[in-house]
Amino acid sequence: MTRKLALFLVVLAVAGPLGSSGDGYAVDWRALDSPPGALYGFAGGHWLGTDELGRDLWVRLCLGLRGSIAVGVFALLFAALLGSTLGVAMGILRGVAGGLVARAADILAALPVTLLALVVISTSGRGLWPVAATLGALGAVPVARAVRVALLAATRAPYLAVARIHGAGFWEVARWTYVPAVAAACGTACRLLLPQLLVAEGLLGFLGLSIPAPGITLGSLLAEGSGRLSHAPWAVAAPTAAVFLLLTATRSRA
């Protein structure tokens, strides 16, 4: 069910604007702050209403969903790559260096990701790649810790001694033991991380620190709508539902 919901949201983000006449940026002066279905009916244009500049909310919602999913997925991929590499390095490194890296990761893991992201993004600038890279780099810490623990457990498994006695080499052991352990730990950590990254991106977008205009994310749509609650409540209702469905799909998978 949740897999279908996630797939539906991805399809909506990619193909949703195709069926609409507007592009999400075109201004319709006849339909400023138009409620859902008020101007052309629900079968015509602007079926989800328009914003204060007469821009189609349905298309903007789909574009916002696309922006949020893009930042979340790119950040997750970056976190998985960086986290796995760091985790394996932390698992291999022993002695003082390994201890220092592990303690630094512990301190970073104890700090709130969104606040750290604020510090970094305020200097590096906004945009898809800076935000995704920052969230990915900070999200890599829990992935690295999970991978390190899995790798250490795998290297100390008692059956490895038996495998070596039977003549298994390093690469054979790595292929059948280390790689599956690291992949499983990385996958689990990433599943838990995705909703956190989406919430962090949403909050950054809401504060105006994610993709800058004319780019759209669900957070920026919510921020636009919350400024005009009394005039156009539908501008908040649609992104609210989208955020809820997106988090439901990803949290339940986690």
Added chain:
Amino acid sequence: MAGSTARQGSRRFAAWSVRPVGLLWRLAAIPFTAFAACGLCFLLWHLVPGSPFATEQLTDPVTRDHLAAAYGLDRPWWAQWFQWSQQVFSGSFGSSFQYRNLPVAALLAQAWPTSLLLGLLALVVGSAIAVPCAVCVVRKPQARVAVFLEVLMDSLLCVPTFVSAPLLLLLVASIPFNLLADPDAGRLVEYGLAVLSLSLPIAAVVFRWTCVALRAALGASWWPAIAARHLPEQRRWWRYALGSCVPQLTGSLAPLAADVLTGAMAVETVFALPGLGHLLASAARHRDTPVMLGAMVCVVTTVMAVQLLADLLPTVGSRGRGMASSV
């Protein structure tokens, strides 16, 4: 009975005989950890490309260089770190880039109490919502109300504060009696909504933890003995079952402190509350690094203090646990 009281007393003594030393260590660790965390932020800030004055408005490189020299940003990073550390130990945290010539310490002194009160109220309200719901769900899991509550609380996990804050405002604005029209009452209602929107994710997490702890208590070996005492049901549940959950509940509240302070950024922005979150968001938009680093010190100190309190609280709540285990 006397034996059980003695056991209980010795347990408490053992707990407190260890705690003062540990407490001192933990108290001493707070400023050092906050300082180390900010060092990490400082390093991150210097590692990423960009500058606080590299904005669209400042296109003239000479002006940018003058500004960087005025704020000491043209010096090497270690010299900047040393200067900032001196300012932290003198309690000033430097000057804000955004509010000219205003010390960061003064800004933090204004904002910190607002966020602390908001966060504390949110923790209390979140727990007050979650605990009765959890008791209701665990007592009668098959009841329709229990199923509804469980689904509702699970749904709240998918409603972050930047969604719940405008949504609650929209709900209150749409009711026939316009509570927000009156300035005084409206301000109070807005504050209540801010606390409620911040407390909803807390309620969802505390609900889960309480359900798990209560189910563990019902499966514990001492629960049949409590049930055999023919005590009133309310007393059994609220005193013994919930009393045994106190360590887990306080343990679950501690990690939420960071989430509360993060969520406060959206809530304080929506309801225009002059708190730490609002200050941080504004500082991030204006690249006001001294304010952000100062706010990080406050956040880390608060989170560590809450975690210390959460570690101490189970000792206070050990009464229920001790009684339960002494049966």
